[in-house]
Amino acid sequence: MELSSRLRLIFSNPASKLVSKLALKLLLLIAVLFTTYSSSNPPPVKKTVVIPLNNWSSQRVISNAIGQILQTHKYPVEYRNINSQDQWGAMARGLVHFQIEVWEPSMDEETRSFVSKKRILDLGSHSAKAVEDWWYPEYVAKLCPGLPDWRALNRCAALFAAENSDKGSYYTGPWNYRDPELIRSLDLNFTIVRLDEAKSIWRQLHKAMANQQPIVILNWSPNWTDARIPGEFIRFPAYHPSCESDPGWGVNPNKAYDCANKKNAWIKKYAWPKLEQQLPCVYQFIAQIDLSSEMISEAAALVDYDGFSDEKAAGFWLQKYSAQVQQWSKNSCIAHQTTPDT
Template sequence: MNNSYYVKTLFSLLFFSSTLWSKPSHPTDKVVIPTNNWSSQRVLSNVVGQLIENLGTPVEYINISADRQWGALKRGVIHFQIEVWEPSMGQEFNKLVANGDIIDLGTHEAKVVEDWWYPKYVEDLCPELPQWQALNKCRALFKGSKTTEKGIYFGGPWNYGDADIIRALGLKFAIERLPDESALWEALTLAIEKKRPILLLNWSPNWTDNYIEGEFVNFPLYTEQCENIPEWGLNKKLVKDCGNRRGGWLKKAAAPNLKQKFPCVYHLIQNISFTNRMITDASSLAVITRLSDQDAANEWSKKYAKDIKKWSSLECQQ
């Protein structure tokens, strides 16, 4: 009798287990939004997330790096990216759009730049700035604590081809790569407090547009030939003998499944257009005011309530 009981129990467990594994999984009913490692993207992703929740659709946020987001977007693991910056993401974005792997949801009004930058007071010590030729002449100003004859350029975790620029233009600089934007701003703040020269990665629109007078280095102007044809520029053997693109676009990207799963969200993202001022303010609320991403999104939404109302007012066929 005991054996019979255990056999029946075993069969019941096996049957129950098989039904669990054979049962098709239900697709998520949440819009999944990536949050990256720069402040404006996180704040504005929360702004858009709040608008989506106002449509009655739940939202989930996932921290993910800019590099890893493309595969997740292609597979529909995340549903859109609200800030695609041309200088750092344009090549990957264009390739995926051309292959039909992601959807181009339009261009913001904002124009962007990502490049080498310094506080304005540095020109008092190196008057030939912002011309790039001044960098080698003034490299001693940018020497770090390490025993090196090279100047130090502080970069972030993102790849802008800075090492290629250094090689192609013969700059006597080394890159000190910092882990995130917070480390960049910490290095910048310390340098400003001591009025010490510093050269670092920056971008615009950003909080520094409002709070710190500074300049981007004037490298040879970017062209597509600079990245592909060695004979094009000053260095006839190497590409990337130019700076990053100035006045680049800022776009929105969507997963291929977004329109089918969440048509109203798809149309909402299409309607949204950020200006330079909007992005600067979003970054400032996080970096200067030190609000959490959600609290910064709340404050930002109050300031730009009229724009939000316009974006949300267009009808949607659910």
């Protein structure tokens, strides 16, 4: 008997018709259940890692480098430009997830407050130690005898002055230092020129250097100048905690803040408190990162002296420090997971 004839015979049988109807209903039920399950249990969505970008080059380059590492491990990464003052509230709310480069002299007060309220998490210090203070390029010492002693500043104030001014100009950025208090306490004949970002400071420095003109700026170490331009920090009276709180301490018996910023200060990492829960392998990886002074200064130099973009500099930086990066990855679960944190 031909196949078509056999099929007609089967489906003309009442029992076969019943079986066919039951089978069809079963298939429809399975389809409905599968659709319902799929819509209520969608595939896990990979969490985007949000990395803040501040307004100095080493932080931007190293943050870009970390983002590139995370992307190789299949993490979606978003970079968010944000100033250092606003990032703590954003981090507390999970709008950014970690900050890789936090400097004690300019950020300790705010971070201490957020940590004490458990709004951000301290992930520990880097090996690198920080200095942030007044600085001049090496050639200026010949123009102002007595430097780096701070008392030479007033004797040379006119050399550092803008046109039609008898006060020296001190170029700084948007960060929270106690320079106004320092100027008043030490009776310095200087005025503050506050610029919007680090690159604006470096433009002033390059302009002065091109003409061998005297200039004094806010600088920090580790920074690109360590690797590319010799210079020296002004030697103010040595820092002591009492300098900030006791007017009777120091060279001015009536005013506080008559001292330098703290030397050998920490550089730390901070994170969103829920990072360990939400992105455990990212948390482990960031906790493992340990930056040396050379690594930070080289990151800045690639942009501020060599002229590369943040992204291009990050690639060169990763090549130069690949051994360190591999070690950080090896010591965290980021290197061993089969799928990213979800």
